[in-house]
Amino acid sequence: MxxxxxxxxxxxxxxxxxxxxxxxxxxxxxxxxxxxxxxxxxxxxxxxxxxxxxxxxxxxxxxxxxxxxxxxxxxxxxxxxxxxxxxxxxxxxxxxxxxxxxDVSFNYEKALQIPSFTPPSNVKPGEFRMQQVDVERSQEFRKCIECFLCQNVCHVIRDHEENKPAFAGPRFLMRIAELDMHPYDTLDRKNAAQEEFGLGYCNITKCCTEVCPEGIKITDNALIPLKERVVDRKYDPLVWLGSKIFKRSSS
The missing domain is CATH 3.10.20.30 (Beta-grasp domain)
Incomplete structure (x- = not known):
């Protein structure tokens, strides 16, 4: 009625x-x-x-x-x-x-700054083989409709205009996390997330997750795991040593 x-x-x-x-x-x-x-x-x-x-x-x-x-x-x-x-x-x-x-052009500018999926040069299209568990890890993030509600509610951007040049926001840190999880992506996303896209600014208040209309667990499934991998890279001596050894052997 x-x-x-x-x-x-x-x-x-x-x-x-x-x-x-x-x-x-x-x-x-x-x-x-x-x-x-x-x-x-x-x-x-x-x-x-x-x-x-x-x-x-x-x-x-x-x-x-x-x-x-x-x-x-x-x-x-x-x-x-x-x-x-x-x-x-x-x-x-x-x-x-x-x-x-x-004017949400800020978001498109940030999207352009993220290097695209970069597979190994010796793997041709059609030759990719992934375990289902690897597919499922990042499938959730593909549901993003880019409404930018998470960007809007993130206080790092919302309350601090000066942070915008150095902080990509939850939507695009989630994109970096998705690529970092991909078994065929060859770029070092961890260092870029911290140094270029401001992962350290995020203090995991989960406000981005709360407003997501697709129900994506942005904080728990993307941002926190990415933070953990960045910390492991920087401060875990075994991970640090392993990265140096594998980098040397692949060069």
């Missing part, structure tokens, strides 16, 4: 703006994105919002709903009290372009 919902939506450009109040019709079974589309159609035709698939798989409609980073297409109106005011704001960590649309 339908009802009228009170929405408070951030309107503005370039970081300057304010929250504006609207009352919008809500039908049974709808999500926040449905209501925003109705708001565009009936009251605010110039409201800017980014979206694409409306199925929780493209990551485009990331925003903050009642202060929590979420996907608008996966946030059901039935989870709210019909009498409460729903506040919708853009992702706080990234510069606002207009209304609910933010």
């Amino acid at each position: 339908g009802h009228k919902a009170k929405f408070r939506v951030w309107r503005g450009e370039g970081g300057e703006g304010q929250l504006e109040d609207y009352t919008v019709e809500v039908n049974e079974g709808e999500v926040v994105l449905d209501v925003i589309h109705r708001l565009q159609a009936t009251q605010a035709p110039d409201l800017a919002v980014r979206w694409n698939c409306k199925a929780g798989k493209c990551g485009s409609c990331s925003m903050e709903i009642n202060g929590r980073p979420r996907l608008a297409c996966m946030t059901r109106m039935s989870t709210f009290d019909p009498n409460e005011t729903i506040t919708v704001t853009p992702l706080r960590t990234f510069p606002v372009i207009k209304d609910l649309v933010t």
Whole structure:
């Protein structure tokens, strides 16, 4: 059964703006994105919002709903009290372009900095053979839809603009961890994770895991194991010695 919902939506450009109040019709079974589309159609035709698939798989409609980073297409109106005011704001960590649309180019710049999968030169396409356990280790991370909610909520980026040049954020440290787990990747990802992408800045608060719409255990399955491997490389004398011996024998 339908009802009228009170929405408070951030309107503005370039970081300057304010929250504006609207009352919008809500039908049974709808999500926040449905209501925003109705708001565009009936009251605010110039409201800017980014979206694409409306199925929780493209990551485009990331925003903050009642202060929590979420996907608008996966946030059901039935989870709210019909009498409460729903506040919708853009992702706080990234510069606002207009209304609910933010400039997330920071993330694509970080993605470009990560060296791609680098297999041995003597292994040709079609010759890769992996154990199922190796496939399963990194399969979870492939579910990432790059909504950048984890990047948005990470306080290292969110609260410290000065950290951005040296810190890739949880999404891309997870990518490095995934490649580091791959049995055919030949690059030294551990040193790069620490020295170039700021793994040491992460203090494993698990806030990135909490907001992931795909349920990826970013902290437990990617970041903590990567930290452990980096520490082993640097401080475990047997691991350190072994890396020197194998490096010498392969050169």
